[in-house]
Amino acid sequence: MxxxxxxxxxxxxxxxxxxxxxxxxxxxxxxxxxxxxxxxxxxxxxxxxxxxxxxxxxxxxxxxxxxWVAGISVLNLGHRHPRLEAALRAQSERVWHALELPTEARIRFLEELIPVLPGGLAGRAKVLFTVTGADAVETAVSLAEYATGRAGVVAFSGAYHGVHGGAVNLTAGRRYRATSAFVGGRVVRVPFPDPYRSVLGADEGSAGTIRYLEHLVRDPASGVDDLAAVVVEPIQGEGGYVVPPDDFLPELRAFCDRHGLLLIADEVQSGLGRTGKFWAVDHAKVTPDIVCIAKSIGGGIPLSLVAYRADLVKELPRGFHLGTYRGNPLGLAVGVEVLRELKTTDLIARTARRGDRLIDRFRSFQADHPSIGDVRGRGFMIGIEFVDSPTRRTPWGDGAKAMRRALLQRGVLMHTAGAFDQVLRFMAPLVIEDELLERGLAAFEAALDEIDPAPERTVPAPAPPAPRSLAPRTAPVGAGGRPSPILPSGAD
Ligand SMILES: Cc1ncc(COP(=O)(O)O)c(C=O)c1O
Structure with missing residues (x-):
């Protein structure tokens, strides 16, 4: 360092x-x-x-x-953080693989994790280790069905929960499902309340989705027999960094409680400080019954887990879920330090503050570039959606992909998301230096100027729509009428 x-x-x-x-x-x-x-x-x-x-x-x-890719939100603490590197080295001199036998790293990890789980799970959850994000999601669904004695789960349009044989059924994109041999399962698809691309009507917000869920459960002719759980990404990741309206998760929690369904939060991409809170569900103050954790928890070493309400099941049969590499000691040792770093520094609060300013900066580009239809997000999970018409909001995947190429040539890595690859997503490590944010933004603006103009860019653009899920923000203006830097002096 x-x-x-x-x-x-x-x-x-x-x-x-x-x-x-x-x-x-x-x-x-x-x-x-x-x-x-x-x-x-x-x-x-x-x-x-x-x-x-x-x-x-x-x-x-x-x-x-x-x-600005961070291994798809795996590297919240960046590449080879010295604290993680030291832990990895120390663990590598002791034991690399121990099946499920307790090691000091395993117990330390559980003791660090359980107190910081979201809401009412904190201090009161059980943990079941898995290996990948999809593995965690599949296990969560199996657990929910076992606990309720019912089969069938709700998953949302635009959802991504992985491509393992079971998880792929929860994932919405045809492109992922088309190549899986295991498509099937008891999944009911429900529209996700996307403020920019509402399926159920522009003004429906969360209400349309909740009303549809009520219909599924209450109407004996809805075509749906049994539901055990709802699986939700608190902020959709691969679906295009879609932030639902603020009331969505509380309303979904209430719906689940009314009908005895379990709420499974997939925090695989959104967890561990990424959104400016420890967990994305913390923004809504909602406690899921089961939470899926992966990616950043191992700092780059494969590690994932399911945490669930301790009172959910009296006991699980031995071997309820299996897998040789679950809870690998190297990943656990690194995970201990991931959690300690997030707990003992102001990194998460700083991510919230810097994220707000970044959203303002990306929005400030919209005025000159109507090909940017929407900017939304929380913390360092920011989506910049490209459209070929700001009025029609037609997804402009070629534009976002051209940006990805133009940024690469300028030395900035930024990936796309969304059904049409039309969303550029900002997911830098949370530890990124301010100066690198500024240099990246300068490259972003230059790349924007370079990419082919969208058809309607030559006509005056209407004011960009403000997503309903975020309070309208005005870009802070610094000297010379330019937006202020990420960190106005002395602000952080
Ligand atoms: C929200 C979410 N769930 C599950 C997964 C699947 O995780 P993995 O690729 O580790 O199986 C991902 C991967 O991007 C994800 O973003």
Whole structure:
């Protein structure tokens, strides 16, 4: 770690060979020879990685990128955080694999985790380890069905819960389901209340979705027999960083309570400080019955788990869920430090403050670029949606993808999301240095100027719509009429 607190490569973004440079090209070609065509990410980011440091990545050609992808929200504490690296090294000198036998790392992890679980789960939950996010979601659904003695779960349009054989049935995108051999299951799909793309009518908000859920349960001819649980992402991730109206999760909780359904929160992408609260459900002050945790909890070492209300089931049969690698000691040792770092620093509160300012900054680009239809989010989970018409709101996936390419050439990694890949998502490590945020924003603005104009960009654009789920914000204006920097001096 540098003496001034910088962990990232200080000179990022630095492009010495326009990506893909010659050495990256050679490794990408070799990968293509040896690995399946099904690999996806080299298509989005055609570089070969040499080293990760803080919030930056160096490729094998010496290019240095600002990393606004963070391993899809795995690296909330950045690449190789010194605290995590030390824990990993120490654990690697003791034991790497111990099945489910207790180790000091395992017990320490549970003691750190359980008190910080959301709402009423804190201090009162049981934990079941899994390996991946999808594994956690499948296990949560199995648990809910076992606990209620009922079968059938509600999942939302736009949802992403993974692509394992069971989880893929909860995931909404056809592109994920089309290649799975295991599509089936007892899943009822219900429209997610998306303030920008409402399925149930522009003014319905949460009410339309809740009314439809009531119909499913109450109407004997709804076509739905039994429901055990509702699975929800508190903020949708792969669906396009969609923030539901503020009343949605409380209303969903109340619906579940009225009908004895369990509420499963999938915090795989949104948890662990990402949204400016420890858990995304904390914004709504809602306690789920079961929560799925993965990605950032292991800081990059695969680790996931399900935490559930201790009184949910009297006891689970031994071996209710199995898997050789569940609760791996290396991941657990790192997880202890992930949790301690989040608990003992002001990183999460700082993410909320910096996230608000970033949303303002991205919104300030909308005035000159009507191809940005919507900017929304919480903390460092910000979606910038591209449309080819701000009035028709037609998704402009090619625009967002062109931005991804233009940003790569400028040394900034930023990924897309949404059904049409029309949303650019900001998900930098929470520890990113302010200076790198400023450099990234400058690259973003330059890339915006470069991409092909959307058809209606030549006509005066109406004022961008303010998403209903967020209080309207005005961009703070600094010297010279420019938006103020992320951190006005002395603000943080
Ligand atoms: C909300 C959510 N749930 C589940 C998953 C699946 O996790 P994994 O890829 O580890 O199986 C993801 C992955 O992106 C996710 O974003």
């Amino acid at each position: 540098a003496a001034d607190g910088w962990r990232s490569f200080p000179d990022a973004p630095k492009i010495v060979h326009p990506p893909p440079g010659p050495r990256s090209r050679a490794l990408l070609a070799r990968q293509a020879e040896l690995e399946t065509d099904a690999v996806a990410y080299p298509g989005y980011f055609p570089i070969a990685v040499a080293e990760g440091r803080g919030s930056t990545i160096e490729d094998v050609d010496g290019n240095r990128f600002i990393d």
